[in-house]
Amino acid sequence: MKHKLLLVLLTALIPCLFMQGCISNFEEDNTELSEEDRVAEMFREAGFxxxxxxxxxxxxxxxEKEAxxxxxxxxxxxxxxxxxxxSENIELKPDGHLVVKVKCNSEKKNFSRTRTVYKEEFDFTHWATYTVRDIEIECxxxxAGYWKSDNVNCTFTTRDPEYICGFPDINPNTGYSKGSLYFSINITVSRYSGWQIYSVDxxxxxxxxxxxxxxxxxWNASLSWHETFW
Incomplete structure (x- = not known):
């Protein structure tokens, strides 16, 4: 008798529990994210x-439109x-070392977007609108005539309070050549937006x-750079 009663109760409860679970999942699936959360997800998907x-x-x-x-x-x-x-940015020191100073920042805007119905324009290049890189290299x-360096400094200056730069990680010598010096600079740039911080290396x-x-x-000198990965 007890077994039959337990079976009846289980038969009645299982559909109720199933329905409750479905309703709960439905409510979770239909929880609408705020615009700020949706924007955050957009940045995550972009690698930020x-x-x-x-x-x-x-x-x-x-x-969302701005993002x-x-x-x-x-x-x-x-x-x-x-x-x-x-040439005035190249100094020859008494010990024979060269000190080269350069404001490494292109003002060229290579991206512009304009829509015919809603006029939308946005320019962006290497954070140039927001940050300036001042680099000093002693080499x-x-x-044997190979260029070497153990002293490269880089100062990042932000033009907009919405942006901030971390401390650069600098490798002052990444290769040997008689005509060139190679080095690398890694930096984390962050953008503040409401309660969120979006950062990218x-x-x-x-x-x-x-x-x-x-x-x-x-001395004649030029500096070129390229991103190592995206």
């Missing part, structure tokens, strides 16, 4: 690290470039080309 602010935000959150434009521009950003270094030639390899001009009695 997303963190929550621990203090009160000072910047308004990005809208879409920003990420499209970031995807199409300038990933390589070069700059000629003025010398060894007995930038990893760039640099090539400093150095040529002595005997007629002008001065």
């Amino acid at each position: 690290k997303v963190e929550k602010l621990s203090s009160k935000p000072v910047n308004p959150p990005m809208t 879409s434009l920003f990420l499209a521009a970031y995807k199409n950003r300038e990933r390589s470039g070069s700059i000629q270094i003025p 010398w030639q060894d007995i 930038e990893n760039y390899d640099y090539t400093l080309m150095l040529t002595w001009l005997p007629v002008a009695q001065e």
Whole structure:
């Protein structure tokens, strides 16, 4: 008798539990995310690290429209470039070392988006609108004529309070050549948006080309860079 009663109770409870589980799953699946959470998910899918602010935000959150434009521009950003270094930015020290200073920042905007119905424009290149990279390289030639360095400094300056740069990780010497010096700089750039911080690592390899001009009695130098991965 007890077994039959237990069987009846189980027969009645199982459908109820099943229905409750279905309703619960339905409610979870239909929980609408806020726009800020949807924007955060967009950045995650684009490879950004997303963190929550621990203090009160000072910047308004990005809208989905702004995030879409920003990420499209970031995807199409300038990933390589070069700059000629003025001779006055090259100093010859008494010990024979060269100190080269360069503001490594292209002002070229290689991404622009305009829609006919809703005029939307957004420019982006290597965070150039928001950050400036001042690089100083001290280098010398060894007995065999190869360029070497153990001293490369880079200062990142942000033009917009919504952006912040971490401390750069610099490898001052990544190769040997008689005409060039190779080094790399890695930096984490973050954008503040409402309660969220969106961060991405930038990893760039640099090539400093150095040529002595005997007629002008001065050094000719240029700096080129390219992103190592995306």
